[in-house]
Structures are given as structure tokens and as C-alpha cells.
Amino acid sequence: MERIEMSGKELERLEVLRQVLDGVVSQKAAAERLGLTDRQVRRLLRRYKAEGAAGLVDRRRGKPSGRRLAPSFKERVIARLSQCYADFGPTLAAEHLAAEGLNVSKETLRGWMIEAGLWQAARGRRVTLHPPRPRRARVGELVQIDGSPHDWFEGRGKRCTLVAFTTMPRAG
Incomplete structure (x- = not known):
């Protein structure tokens, strides 16, 4: 028997679709309960009948995001940071890299810099200088x-x- 990992949202869909197939809940009520349209519920029912519970699992699971930047671009940015901007913070480094045509957001750059060891994340809340x-x-x-x-x-x-x-x- 094959093991299927499902998220809580997918499990709820499975439960509601079973109720629809058993005639306990209408398709319209199921759509409202799941926050979907009637058409999406019909599509999910077709897939559930054809593939079983595995058909309800998100097909993008385990695949990289379509918005992810190319690894070669990341390597170029990290190399440039190491050469010229090693002592810069992420915000200033992002501004200087943008001037060179290497456009990357400061938050993405912050993650890359922490990963590469060029930046250390803040240590949490600072102590107040003037206690009450x-x-x-x-x-x-x-x-x-x-x-x-x-x-x-x-x-x-x-x-x-x-x-x-x-x-x-x-x-x-």
C-alpha cells in the first residue's frame, strides 16, 4: 500500500468530497465550506474518482518555485559581494548591486548573505538604555x-x- 502525505487543507478537502459522494453535502455547500467555486469542486471530484486521495495532493509539492532566481545568478551576486561589498549590510549592498545591474531584493540578499557567512542576523531585542x-x-x-x-x-x-x-x- 502506498503512503500519501497530505496537508491539513488537503485532508479537509478529502473529508468534504467524501461527504459529497455519500450525498450528505451538496456540491454548492461543499464549495462554500472549502472556499472554492462549484466548478472547482466538480474538478476535484473528477480527480478524486480517477486517482483517489492521491489526486487531491498539490502537484507542485517538492518542486522549486517558479519565481526562484537562477543558481548561477546567485553565485554571481555572492562572488560580487565577497569582492567588493563584504562589509556592507543587505540593504546597502542591494542598492549598490542594483546600480551594477544585479537586481535582487534586500530580503533575498539578506538570506543569501547569512547562508554564505557574510552577514549575521540580529540577536533579538536590544536592552533598553533607560529603564523605567x-x-x-x-x-x-x-x-x-x-x-x-x-x-x-x-x-x-x-x-x-x-x-x-x-x-x-x-x-x-
């Missing part, structure tokens, strides 16, 4: 500190010479 201040004991409490030598009262009052710590509730 600890909360006060009571709601609305505020510490005021005045240690400046400036004449804030413009001669109308005593000049502040010491650091003064006062705890007072915040307005509001």
Missing part, C-alpha cells in the same frame, strides 16, 4: 530634587545652595 523608574510607594507621590546653583527666585528669596529632597503628592 521604580514606582513610588503611594499613588501620586513625586520626589522633587533641586541642586542647581541658579538664582531661581531672582533676588526675591533665599538662593538654593543645598540639594533638597521633598516628597509631595502630585496634583491631579
Whole structure:
């Protein structure tokens, strides 16, 4: 007996198509449930009757994408990066390569550079430089500190010479 690997989506299709063949569900209801058109459901039913469950498996599985860039182009880009732009980041390197006629997206280039060992991915979130201040004991409490030598009262009052710590509730 042959083993068939199916995705969850393909298994759901198989289950719904069996219900259609058993007369439990109509083709129109199956189309709505699967998010397909009636015509697509009829096409899937024909393929299921002819080939069985294997007929519902995606025929593109295991094949390379049609949008993939040629391996020779990738080798040319990596060689050019190694020669001239080894210390560049992916975004800047993509801009310089585009000026030379080697058009490749910065995200594709990032993957290629990581694969070739020319770039290291970021190590995750960075530590915050200014951690938040600890909360006060009571709601609305505020510490005021005045240690400046400036004449804030413009001669109308005593000049502040010491650091003064006062705890007072915040307005509001």
C-alpha cells in the first residue's frame, strides 16, 4: 500500500468530497465550506474518482518555485559581494548591486548573505538604555530634587545652595 502525505487543507478537502459522494453535502455547500467555486469542486471530484486521495495532493509539492532566481545568478551576486561589498549590510549592498545591474531584493540578499557567512542576523531585542523608574510607594507621590546653583527666585528669596529632597503628592 502506498503512503500519501497530505496537508491539513488537503485532508479537509478529502473529508468534504467524501461527504459529497455519500450525498450528505451538496456540491454548492461543499464549495462554500472549502472556499472554492462549484466548478472547482466538480474538478476535484473528477480527480478524486480517477486517482483517489492521491489526486487531491498539490502537484507542485517538492518542486522549486517558479519565481526562484537562477543558481548561477546567485553565485554571481555572492562572488560580487565577497569582492567588493563584504562589509556592507543587505540593504546597502542591494542598492549598490542594483546600480551594477544585479537586481535582487534586500530580503533575498539578506538570506543569501547569512547562508554564505557574510552577514549575521540580529540577536533579538536590544536592552533598553533607560529603564523605567521604580514606582513610588503611594499613588501620586513625586520626589522633587533641586541642586542647581541658579538664582531661581531672582533676588526675591533665599538662593538654593543645598540639594533638597521633598516628597509631595502630585496634583491631579
